[in-house]
Amino acid sequence: MTKYLVFKNQPDSGHVNEPGSRQEMASEIANVVSQDRMPANYYIAFPIDHPSTTLESLKGLAMYAVEITDETAEIWGNEIQEMVRKAHMVDDAVSEASGGIYQAMMDYNNSIQASNNFQGLTELSIKALDRMFEYFELESSYEVPTKVEEIFSVEYFEDHHV
Amino acid sequence: MSKYLVIPRRADSPMTHAQGSTEESVCEIAKNLLHYPGPSDYLMAIPADTKVATFALVKDDALCSIEVTKKTLDTWRKDVTNIRDAIDSFQSARAHAENLLDQALGDLDEAYENSTGFQGYTPSDDISVYGALEEMGANDLDYTFQRSLQEMYKFQVLRRQTA
Numbered sequence: 055m056t057k058y059l060v061f062k063n064q065p066d067s068g069h070v071n072e073p074g075s076r077q078e079m080a081s082e083i084a085n086v087v088s089q090d091r092m093p094a095n096y097y098i099a100f101p102i103d104h105p106s107t108t109l110e111s112l113k114g115l116a117m118y119a120v121e122i123t124d125e126t127a128e129i130w131g132n133e134i135q136e137m138v139r140k141a142h143m144v145d146d147a148v149s150e151a152s153g154g155i156y157q158a159m160m161d162y163n164n165s166i167q168a169s170n171n172f173q174g175l176t177e178l179s180i181k182a183l184d185r186m187f188e189y190f191e192l193e194s195s196y197e198v199p200t201k202v203e204e205i206f207s208v209e210y211f212e213d214h215h216v
Numbered sequence: 217m218s219k220y221l222v223i224p225r226r227a228d229s230p231m232t233h234a235q236g237s238t239e240e241s242v243c244e245i246a247k248n249l250l251h252y253p254g255p256s257d258y259l260m261a262i263p264a265d266t267k268v269a270t271f272a273l274v275k276d277d278a279l280c281s282i283e284v285t286k287k288t289l290d291t292w293r294k295d296v297t298n299i300r301d302a303i304d305s306f307q308s309a310r311a312h313a314e315n316l317l318d319q320a321l322g323d324l325d326e327a328y329e330n331s332t333g334f335q336g337y338t339p340s341d342d343i344s345v346y347g348a349l350e351e352m353g354a355n356d357l358d359y360t361f362q363r364s365l366q367e368m369y370k371f372q373v374l375r376r377q378t379a
Binding site: 129133134136137140141143144146147148150151152154155157158159161162164165166168169170171172174175176178179182183186190193194197198201205 | 291303305310317320
């Protein structure tokens, strides 16, 4: 088992995660648990006993610690990456769906308000729609990060620099 | 207030209602409220206090009766189309949303089902637009609007259309 510390990569750091490496995996894991969908190399990871870890720690505190074993690395490659991709597709579908319905609801409500004889019809509640899609986003994005956090024993460091 | 009976126009009848006339609007209203499958040109509106109307009733030709005023005709021409279009757009946005989510959730459900570490959770159990929109009254839009039109035009069905 190797433990990695994950930092926010500074734009001018010149560091990138080596593609296919465990460091890249640790950074992607941090990205999943953060639920922020940041671009590749937004995070940079180093093994805990690596000299860069000490150096990076001096510049900014670590944001996450991630433990990876051969077995969990295999789960990541075989299952989790695909699941994350599909969960993101659900997020995207929720965003697109909510945009379309929101606009149609507004048009409906406006057409009632602008009418002379139909103002008594009940308007559709935009707030209820917002609540519904917020709930969907929470549901679709909760399960995978929670499980990933558990599998990779992710630790958060609350007082990190952002 | 003017009351009209609406009858099917005979295929060989040369008579059509003038564009923009009250009768033409009455036929459009009748088509909408009857869910008449053909165009409104296939209908004719007859003032209810005429002999032709009485004859249509005796012959059991009249499909429905409708009452209009200048104000309710204005409403039909100005408001109804806008609201109807908005309801149609809403229903199609909703169908699109349901479709999008069904597809994405179906894929995610499948990924959960095939996994070794994530089994036991079915995302689509918790994420569905069907029930949520129903609770918001979205299913009743058509019905409620139709009901208010029926009341406004004192719509009465006189003869059921044959399929």
